[in-house]
Amino acid sequence: MFAIISDIHSNLEALITVLTDIEKKGVKTIYCLGDIVGYGPNPKECLDLVIEKVQACVMGNHDYAVLYEPTNFNLGAERASFWTRGQLEAETDSKSRQKRWKYLGDQQMRWTLEPQEGLCDFTLDFVHASPRKPINEYIFPDDVYTTPGKITAQFERFKHICFIGHTHLPGVFLDDPDFYAPDELDYVYPIIAEERAVINVGSVGQPRDKDNRASYVFVEDNKVNFVRLEYDYEITAKKIYAIDELDNFEADRLNEGR
Numbered sequence: 305m306f307a308i309i310s311d312i313h314s315n316l317e318a319l320i321t322v323l324t325d326i327e328k329k330g331v332k333t334i335y336c337l338g339d340i341v342g343y344g345p346n347p348k349e350c351l352d353l354v355i356e357k358v359q360a361c362v363m364g365n366h367d368y369a370v371l372y373e374p375t376n377f378n379l380g381a382e383r384a385s386f387w388t389r390g391q392l393e394a395e396t397d398s399k400s401r402q403k404r405w406k407y408l409g410d411q412q413m414r415w416t417l418e419p420q421e422g423l424c425d426f427t428l429d430f431v432h433a434s435p436r437k438p439i440n441e442y443i444f445p446d447d448v449y450t451t452p453g454k455i456t457a458q459f460e461r462f463k464h465i466c467f468i469g470h471t472h473l474p475g476v477f478l479d480d481p482d483f484y485a486p487d488e489l490d491y492v493y494p495i496i497a498e499e500r501a502v503i504n505v506g507s508v509g510q511p512r513d514k515d516n517r518a519s520y521v522f523v524e525d526n527k528v529n530f531v532r533l534e535y536d537y538e539i540t541a542k543k544i545y546a547i548d549e550l551d552n553f554e555a556d557r558l559n560e561g562r
Contacts, residue, residue: 308467310432313341313342313509314346334357336354339364340354341367344550363432364439364469383549386549424526425495427463428467429466433469434468435468436460444471455502465495474504478500478501491529510557516537
């Protein structure tokens with residue numbers, strides 16, 4: 305049994321809510337698909353919690369942007385990246401500062417979990433964006449209809465199941481191609497030997513499927529369970545409004561789930 309979180313985006317209130325729910329469920333192992341930072345007001349606190357609670361993490365495009373340079377970011381996202389970098393650099397405790405930078409810098413772009421008793425009977429791959437381009441390729445549900453070749457090409461890059469984030473839109477892609485939102489699956493996707501899938505776990509800190517509740521998944525008995533949790537997004541929004549370097553839109557969207 306394990307949980308997968310993604311796209312926290314420096315949203316401390318959402319992250320604490322999700323971690324509390326994971327603990328209540330008795331889940332001991334947590335994996336993260338990146339974008340710990342970016343957009344939100346609490347990068348240091350979110351990084352510290354991920355370092356403490358998560359067993360493995362891959363690099364997201366916003367993590368990469370803070371470490372190096374923003375690539376193809378809109379102005380708001382770019383400004384948030386530079387502000388986040390400044391927050392990490394301004395840390396006066398040298399051990400904390402070095403620990404956070406090292407954690408971000410040590411992230412792989414992808415990793416694979418082989419079948420393990422007590423976790424899952426199948427090979428699982430973990431990336432932030434897509435199996436083909438792990439850092440920054442967007443896979444949208446509409447691609448099933450508009451660019452089906454883009455979806456089918458993903459399935460050449462992994463063996464059985466690949467977990468992703470990045471778009472903040474939870475659901476399951478199949479190689480037909482097809483896409484199923486969590487509610488179409490009654491929030492459970494059973495992993496079976498005969499079917500490969502790309503599974504988007506959604507976003508902890510900035511949902512964009514018009515549902516403003518925090519999103520994550522946990523895997524138990526070879527079943528992927530989609531979870532949505534209400535949290536006090538107004539606290540997060542007020543923090544964003546109070547920081548001039550962060551775009552107010554990043555606060556507005558928390559209410560609307562977009």
